[in-house]
Amino acid sequence: MAPMALTIGFDLDMTLIDSRPGIRACYLALSERTGAYIDADLAVTRLGPPLAEELVNWFPAEQVPAMADLYREMYPSIAVTASPAMAGAREAMDAVRASGGRTMVVTAKYEPNAKLHLAHLGIEPDVVVGDLWAERKAQALREYGASVYVGDHTGDVRGARTAGALSVAVATGPCPADELRAAGADVVLDDLAAFPAWLAGYRDAPRA
Numbered sequence: 001m002a003p004m005a006l007t008i009g010f011d012l013d014m015t016l017i018d019s020r021p022g023i024r025a026c027y028l029a030l031s032e033r034t035g036a037y038i039d040a041d042l043a044v045t046r047l048g049p050p051l052a053e054e055l056v057n058w059f060p061a062e063q064v065p066a067m068a069d070l071y072r073e074m075y076p077s078i079a080v081t082a083s084p085a086m087a088g089a090r091e092a093m094d095a096v097r098a099s100g101g102r103t104m105v106v107t108a109k110y111e112p113n114a115k116l117h118l119a120h121l122g123i124e125p126d127v128v129v130g131d132l133w134a135e136r137k138a139q140a141l142r143e144y145g146a147s148v149y150v151g152d153h154t155g156d157v158r159g160a161r162t163a164g165a166l167s168v169a170v171a172t173g174p175c176p177a178d179e180l181r182a183a184g185a186d187v188v189l190d191d192l193a194a195f196p197a198w199l200a201g202y203r204d205a206p207r208a
Contacts (some may be wrong), residue, residue, distance in 0.1 A: 001004040002170030004165075004192070005100055005101055006096070006099065006100070006101035006102070006103055006145075006147060006148070006203070007101060007103075007104060007144055007145050007146045007147060007148075008101055008102070008103055008104070008146060008148040008149070008150065008199075009105070009106045009137075009140070009141050009144075009146040009148065009149040009160075009165070010092070010093070010101075010103065010104070010106075010125070010150045010151070011105070011107055011149075011150065011151035011152060011153070011156050011208065012063050012103050012105055012109055012114050012117065013047045013048065013107065013108075013109060013152075013173070014048070014086070014106035014152045014153075014172055014174070014190070015016065015150060015152045015156075015157055015170055015172065016085065016086055016089045016092075016105065016118075016123060016153050016175030016192075017084065017085055017086060017087065017089070017121065017200075018084050018085070018086050018118055018125045019047065019079070019083045019084050020062075020083075021043040021048065021082045021083060021084075022077075022078065022079030022080060022081075022082035023040075023043070023044050023047065023073075023079055023083075024040045024041065024043070024044045024079075025040075025078050025082055025092075026071060026074055026075050026078045027040035027043055027044075027071075028040050029074055029076065029078055030067070030070065030071050031058075033070070034067070034070075034166035035057075035076075036152055037058065037059055038067055039058075040056045042136075043057075045174055046173075046174050047153075047173065048108065048133075048152070048153035048156075048170055048173060048174060049108065049133060049134075049176060050108045050131075051068050051071060051072075051108075051127060052065075052068055052134050053112070054072070055067050058091035058095060060131045061115055063110070063169050072110045072113060072126065073170075075110070075113050075121070076109030076113060076116055079113075080113070080116045080120050081120060082172055082187065083117060084121075085121045085123065086172060086191065086192055087191055087192065087193050088124075088191055088192030088194070088196075089121075089123060089140075089191070089192055090121075090123060090196040091192070091195075091196055092150070092192040092196060092199075093123060093124075093125065094196075095195065095196035095199050095200075096199065097099070099119060099199060099200075099203055102126045102127075102144075103126050103127075104125050104126055104127035104128070104129065104144055105118065105125045105127070105128045105129070106129045106132055106141060106149070106159070107128075107129070107130050107132070107138045108130070108131065108133040108155075109130050109195060110130055110131060110134060111128065111129065111130025111131055113130075114128055114130045115128050115130075120133075127144055127147065132159075133155055133159075133187045134155035134156075134158045134159055135158050135159055135162045136159070137149070137156070137160075137162075137163070138159050138160075138162035138163035138165075139157075141159065141160070141163035141165050142163050144163075146163065146177070147164075147165050147166060148160075148165055148166045148167055148168055148202075149165045149167060149168070150164065150168045150169075150170065150192075150195070151167075151168075151169060151170070151173075152170050152172050152174070152175065152180075153173055153174065153175050154175050154179060154180060156169065157180060157183040157184050157185045158183065158184075161184055163177045166186050166187070166188035167184060167185045167186045167187070168185070168186065168187045168189065168198070169181075169183075169185035169187065169188045169189070169193075170189050170190070170191055170192055171188060171189070171190055171191070172190075172191050172192070177190075
């Protein structure tokens with residue numbers, strides 16, 4: 001009997017795309033529009049958690065839902081074209097497909113905006129699921145049978161472990177390699193450029 005196709009999930013921000021320039025520009029535009037001070041340079045050093053967790057640092061809690069809606073409305077025209085692919089992102093996705101596997105993106109980002117980023121960059125995963133963070137990412141990983149999840153944040157490590165998936169971390173986001181290892185990552189790579197070689201070895205290794 002043929003083995004089941006390998007399904008590998010990827011995070012988006014700071015894993016597949018460098019969203020810092022676009023997010024910084026969007027925070028500055030939100031600040032200008034609302035008159036509220038936002039330290040955009042600080043905000044982009046802690047990407048990963050949901051938008052509301054950042055906005056609460058700059059707006060009263062009761063205003064956060066409305067500010068999140070406004071940010072998401074402004075986002076496509078400001079942030080999408082400003083955010084390039086991370087080094088090795090396309091090659092990592094291509095490597096999964098070349099091995100006969102399926103790819104999915106699971107991200108805390110608002111799903112329609114996540115899809116706009118991927119379409120703009122010509123990155124075409126089989127599945128995109130947004131609005132899930134940390135342990136909640138396990139919902140999508142389990143639903144689609146992902147056995148590996150690749151991300152840059154300790155929240156991604158927790159999501160993979162909750163799903164029973166292998167956690168492959170890339171040290172390209174706010175969390176350094178030692179922090180990712182301490183959080184329980186099974187594999188830590190410098191960046192996605194190292195992923196195809198790792199995947200080749202993983203596919204060839206005998207596993208129970």
